[in-house]
Amino acid sequence: RKEVEQDPGPFNVPEGATVAFNCTYSNSASQSFFWYRQDCRKEPKLLMSVYSSGNEDGRFTAQLNRASQYISLLIRDSKLSDSATYLCVVRNAGNNRKLIWGLGTSLAVNP
Amino acid sequence: DAGVIQSPRHEVTEMGQEVTLRCKPISGHDYLFWYRQTMMRGLELLIYFNNNVPIDDSGMPEDRFSAKMPNASFSTLKIQPSEPRDSAVYFCASSLSGVARPQQFFGPGTRLTVL
Numbered sequence: 001r002k003e004v005e006q007d008p009g010p011f012n013v014p015e016g017a018t019v020a021f022n023c024t025y026s027n028s029a030s031q032s033f034f035w036y037r038q039d040c041r042k043e044p045k046l047l048m049s050v051y052s053s054g055n056e057d058g059r060f061t062a063q064l065n066r067a068s069q070y071i072s073l074l075i076r077d078s079k080l081s082d083s084a085t086y087l088c089v090v091r092n093a094g095n096n097r098k099l100i101w102g103l104g105t106s107l108a109v110n111p
Numbered sequence: 112d113a114g115v116i117q118s119p120r121h122e123v124t125e126m127g128q129e130v131t132l133r134c135k136p137i138s139g140h141d142y143l144f145w146y147r148q149t150m151m152r153g154l155e156l157l158i159y160f161n162n163n164v165p166i167d168d169s170g171m172p173e174d175r176f177s178a179k180m181p182n183a184s185f186s187t188l189k190i191q192p193s194e195p196r197d198s199a200v201y202f203c204a205s206s207l208s209g210v211a212r213p214q215q216f217f218g219p220g221t222r223l224t225v226l
Contacts, residue, residue: 043202043217044154087154097142097206097213098167103153 003027006088006102014110017078021105023071023088030100032091033064035073037084038104044087047073078109113137115218117203123224129191132221134203135184144204144215145178145188154202160186161208193225 006023013019025033033050048055050062050071061074071088088102116135124130136143144159158168163180171178175194180186190197200222204215 043219045217046214096167097144097159097161098156099215101154 001026002103003100004088004090004102006086006105008103008105010106010108012108012110013078015078015080017109018074018076019078019107020075021073021086021088021107023073023102023105025069025071025088025090025100027090027092027100028069029093030069030090031093033062033071034089034091034099035060035062035071036087036089036101038087039084047086075107078107080109080111083107083109115203115205115216117201117218117221119221120219121222121224123226124193125226126194127192128225129189130193130197130223130225132188132190132201132203132223134186134188134218136186136203136205137216138184140205140207140216141183142206142208142213142215143180143186144206145186146202146204146217148200148202148220157188190223193223195225198223198225 004025035047036044037047038044048057048062050064054063059076063072085104085106087104090100118133141162145157146154148154157170158178159166160180178188200220202217202220204217206213206215
């Protein structure tokens with residue numbers, strides 16, 4: 001079992017739709033959580049960190065459930081430009097910088 | 112500001128040849144990471160450095176892979192000899208210490224094809 005698991009999709013949604021992605025992680029000692037975005041044939045870029053209390057950045061909302069060991073990303077009023085792969089990323093406890101990456105969830109927003 | 116710079120952007124080589132990938136991190140960043148990305152395995156950390164010192168190389172697949180960071184502004188990842196299964200996109204990333212939730216900044220990647 002992979003340490004970080006995501007539904008690969010693809011998710012195909014119309015413009016304006018609300019879409020949610022979930023991610024589960026297996027290490028209960030995981031400490032920090034992130035969502036990165038990767039456009040086709042480009043490098044990953046940080047979308048947002050995920051805080052314990054949940055956090056919002058414009059149309060994007062991230063939630064963390066430590067008890068169930070899952071992270072979610074909600075995109076409201078989706079735009080064509082949101083089409084990308086969304087990578088769930090976890091950093092385990094300890095003084096290290098190693099990030100554990102999910103395989104990503106592919107989103108296609110259609111006109 | 113310049114981001115992470117990688118070269119070459121594309122490399123096509125034949126099995127058995129030596130391949131050298133290069134990376135220049137963002138100035139002032141003290142962490143440097145080498146990743147490999149494939150469809151099947153996603154992003155895998157190969158090795159990372161802190162202040163030019165290798166910290167964790169547990170992801171380096173085998174002895175054919177080696178990485179160096181001779182100074183704060185340059186790193187190389189070498190594959191010798193290369194094999195077709197090494198075909199992937201290789202990313203270099205850098206980040207800054209002293210930050211609670213360190214963001215990794217990625218270069219554009221090197222797309223390697225080994226024939």
